[in-house]
Every structure is written in C-alpha cells, then in structure tokens.
Amino acid sequence: MSPTPTLIQRMINGSLVLQIVVGIIAGVSLATLSPTTATSFSFLGGFFVGALKAVAPILVFILVISSIANQTKGTQTNLKPIIHLYLIGTLLASITAVLFSFLFPTSLILVTSDVAITPPEGIVEVLNTLLFKIVDNPVNALLTGNFIGILAWAIGLGLALQHANESTKNMLHDLANGVSKIVHLVIRFAPIGIFGLVATTFAETGFESLIGYSHLLAVLLGSMLFIAFVVNPIIVYVKLRTNPYPLILKCLRESGVTAFFTRSSAANIPVNMELCEKLDLHEDTYSVSIPLGATINMAGAAITITVLTLAAVHTLGIEFDILTAILLSVVAAVSACGASGVAGGSLLLIPLACSLFGVPNEVAMQVVAIGFIIGVVQDSAETGLNSSTDVVFTAAACLAEEAKEAALQK
Structure with a gap:
C-alpha cells in the first residue's frame, strides 16, 4: 500500500494550469477584499518574474550551444519555415489592425506625458540597433538579456564545438539538462508568482482608469483575438491540413496565460521551452526558434503600433490612402521585430510609425503615455x-x- 502523498507532493505532481487558475482567482479575491494586504504580496510576483528573467538567458545560451554541437549532420531543423511563419504572422497582424482601425475609428483625448523616453528616429535606426545587438559582448548580452546577441554567440560556439570530442559534447548535453531542471523548478512556482502579480495589479490599478479608453482597448483586444482565433488557426490549417484548435488552445492555455501576467516574452522563454518539450518537438529546432520568436515574432506588438498610430491620425483629422496604410503595416511589422521583449517594448516604436503621417513627436509621445495607461x-x-x-x-x-x-515512408 503506497503512502498518502503530502500536500507538497500533490502540488508538484498536480496540474500546473489548474494551480495557475486557482492563483488568479485567489489574487483577484484578495485584491477585492483587502487591496492593502494584496500589495504586500507584490514580492511574490517580482520574485517569480525575476527568476524567469535570470534563468532565460543562460538557458538559451547553454541549450543552443548543446543542441548545435550535438547535432547530427543532415538533421532537418525546420528553422526556415518557422521564420517564414513568424514574418507572415506579424505582417498579417499589422494588416488586421489597419482593417479594424478603418472599421472602428478611435478618437483619443491626448494628455501630457511625464514619461521620459527617447524613441528611435527611423527604421534604419531600428535595424542598426538590431545589427549591433548581434555583435554585443557575450557577457554583456547575458547580463542585459540581449537574446539576439546570445543567439549569435551560442550558434557560433555550437558550430565550432561540432568538431569537439565526444566527452565535451556529453558535458554540454549534461549541462543543458541541468539548466532545464532548474527551469522546471522555477516554473513550478508559477501559481504563487502569478497570485502575487494578479493581487498587486488589481489592488494598485483596478480597471477604473481604463473606462475612458474602452473603445481603444476594444479595437486592440478585438484585433488580437481575431489573430489568435481566426488568422493563426488558418495559418496552422494551411500548414497541417488538420483541425488547428487543439494546438491553438493548448498554447494559449499553457503559454499565453503565463505570458499575460509576466508581460515579458523574454521571461516566458522557459515556459515555452517546456511546452515544446511536452509537445515532443525537436529540441534542435525549438531551442533556437523560441528565443528567436521572443525577438522577431511580434504580432501583438505590430497590432499595438498600428492601432495607436491610426488612432492618433484619426484624432488629428489627417487624411491618408490605403497605400499609406499598407506601408504602415510593413513598417509596423519591421518595427515590431525590433521591439524589446520586455513590458511596454512596442510603445517605444509608436513615434516611428506616427512619423509616416507627419504626426509631431510631442503628440506621438502623448499617445505613448496613453499606451502606458492602458498597458495593464x-x-x-x-x-x-x-x-x-x-x-x-x-x-x-x-x-x-x-x-x-511519414507520407514519404508509406
């Protein structure tokens, strides 16, 4: 007769998604009953997000080196089609945002911003920044969470170590497994961390400040939901010719919920890696595609840049044609690829898109301020x-x- 599992054992072996849902409900309940008490739990959310951000760079660095160094020659990694999907998805998100902005035009009450931000001046500057991120010092890249630089160095070292002896490759493999175990441990604390994040968010901000921007939020969220439940399923169906919704819903449930509360693509990299492992995907592929996606796959960022820019244009009464809107879609897609993988990264690029329509930088920064207000x-x-x-x-x-x-083998 097996002994009765303890409470801790039940938590470790229980459904993580169910535990996260319990954490969300508990956080909302506490914030509603006692906002003061809820804010005192902010350290739990900060600790969880900090742990994810701490482990993500080293996880990507070690895992990519190990995957490439141990890769058998001729192995198909599927990176090219994934990058194609990333770029197509981001561009379609921009176009969707343009259509929603045309159908449901938004007027803003522009306010004075106290947020001191230096926006990029053009696409050339965005691309220039990306280029210099690639040649960043590897130690600095790890310290600052520069995933473009981390990927560049990891890929280079991985290729070089393909010619190393087997003992070196085995050591890298063991090191990657060790880091993965630490990641699994961190992710098990997700329910507690999300409880702290939810409790603090509801206690400090609530939703009163969002009522005045309900129309803008409806356009933004409507565009994002359309991408998540219509456009992405169509792309997956074209690729797989099977019902896409089981995969879509699983990814939204196990990746989207955590990312919603951490508000950081970079911090969610360990969560996505674990989900890819659950889906039994090829490690050589997802160890590169997931951190790369956190940098260049920015459908949500493209929507934010496009919708807020067109809201400013509509408010100022600036006339524009469909060709300019299409150009905005391309600019938003390219700019979104340069958006930082941290909270509020896409807002920094709104002035760049606004410059297409001659919107003054002072007004564009007021739109950025509105973005921070609704950012929760x-x-x-x-x-x-x-x-x-x-x-x-x-x-x-x-x-x-x-x-x-499988079809070729038949």
Whole structure:
C-alpha cells in the first residue's frame, strides 16, 4: 500500500494550469477584499518574474550551444519555415489592425506625458540597433538579456564545438539538462508568482482608469483575438491540413496565460521551452526558434503600433490612402521585430510609425503615455499573443515536417 502523498507532493505532481487558475482567482479575491494586504504580496510576483528573467538567458545560451554541437549532420531543423511563419504572422497582424482601425475609428483625448523616453528616429535606426545587438559582448548580452546577441554567440560556439570530442559534447548535453531542471523548478512556482502579480495589479490599478479608453482597448483586444482565433488557426490549417484548435488552445492555455501576467516574452522563454518539450518537438529546432520568436515574432506588438498610430491620425483629422496604410503595416511589422521583449517594448516604436503621417513627436509621445495607461491590459494581451504564437508556429512547422516524412515512408 503506497503512502498518502503530502500536500507538497500533490502540488508538484498536480496540474500546473489548474494551480495557475486557482492563483488568479485567489489574487483577484484578495485584491477585492483587502487591496492593502494584496500589495504586500507584490514580492511574490517580482520574485517569480525575476527568476524567469535570470534563468532565460543562460538557458538559451547553454541549450543552443548543446543542441548545435550535438547535432547530427543532415538533421532537418525546420528553422526556415518557422521564420517564414513568424514574418507572415506579424505582417498579417499589422494588416488586421489597419482593417479594424478603418472599421472602428478611435478618437483619443491626448494628455501630457511625464514619461521620459527617447524613441528611435527611423527604421534604419531600428535595424542598426538590431545589427549591433548581434555583435554585443557575450557577457554583456547575458547580463542585459540581449537574446539576439546570445543567439549569435551560442550558434557560433555550437558550430565550432561540432568538431569537439565526444566527452565535451556529453558535458554540454549534461549541462543543458541541468539548466532545464532548474527551469522546471522555477516554473513550478508559477501559481504563487502569478497570485502575487494578479493581487498587486488589481489592488494598485483596478480597471477604473481604463473606462475612458474602452473603445481603444476594444479595437486592440478585438484585433488580437481575431489573430489568435481566426488568422493563426488558418495559418496552422494551411500548414497541417488538420483541425488547428487543439494546438491553438493548448498554447494559449499553457503559454499565453503565463505570458499575460509576466508581460515579458523574454521571461516566458522557459515556459515555452517546456511546452515544446511536452509537445515532443525537436529540441534542435525549438531551442533556437523560441528565443528567436521572443525577438522577431511580434504580432501583438505590430497590432499595438498600428492601432495607436491610426488612432492618433484619426484624432488629428489627417487624411491618408490605403497605400499609406499598407506601408504602415510593413513598417509596423519591421518595427515590431525590433521591439524589446520586455513590458511596454512596442510603445517605444509608436513615434516611428506616427512619423509616416507627419504626426509631431510631442503628440506621438502623448499617445505613448496613453499606451502606458492602458498597458495593464494591452501589454498583457499583446505578450500573451506574441509568446503563445511562438509555440504555435514552431509546432506547426515541426508537425508538418513529421507528416511529410511519414507520407514519404508509406
């Protein structure tokens, strides 16, 4: 007769998603009953997000080196189709945002911003920043969470170590497994961390400040929901020719919910890696595609940039044609790829898009301020869409390749 499991053992072996839901309900309840008490639990959310951000750079660095160094020659990693899906998805998100903005035009009450931000002046500057991130010092890249730089160094070292002896490759493999175990441990604290995040958010902000921007939020969230439940499923169906919704819903449930509350694509990388492992995807593929997606797969960011820009244009009464709107879609897609993988990253690029329509920088910065006001919902939904889509497209490309190989073997 096996002994009765303890409470801690039940928590470790129980459903993580169910525990997160309990954490959300408990956080909302505490914030409603006692906002003062709820704010005292902010350290739990900060501790969880800090742990994720701490482990993510080293996880990506070690896992990518190990995967490439131990890769067998001729192995198909499916990275090219995944990158294609990332870029197509981001562009379609921009176009969707343009259509929603045309159908439901938004007028803003522009306010004075006290947020000191230096926005990029043009696409050239965005691309220039990305280029210099690639050649960043590896130690600095790890310290600052520069995932472009981390990927560049990890890929370079991985390729170089493909010629190392077997003992070195085995050591890298063991090191990757060790870091993965630490990640699993951190993720088990997600229910407690999300409880702290939810309790603090509801206690400090509530939703009173969002009522005045309900129309803007409706357009933003409507666009994001359309991408999540219509556009992404269509892309997955075209790729797999099977019902896409089981995969879509699983990714939203197990990746999107966590990303919604951490509000950081970078912090959600360990969660996505674990989900890819659960989906039995190829490690050589997702170890590169997931951190890359946290940098360039930015459908939610493209929607935010487009909707807020067109809201400013509509408010100022600036006339524009469909060609300019299409150009905005391309600019938003490219700019979104340069958005930082942290909370509020896409808002920094709104002035860049506004410059297309001649909107003064002072007015554009007021739009950025509005973005920060609604950020408690907008940025959370944006990150949930961005992060869950990383796994959706990675899984779609991997499963499509597996189906192709299975068909050839018949």
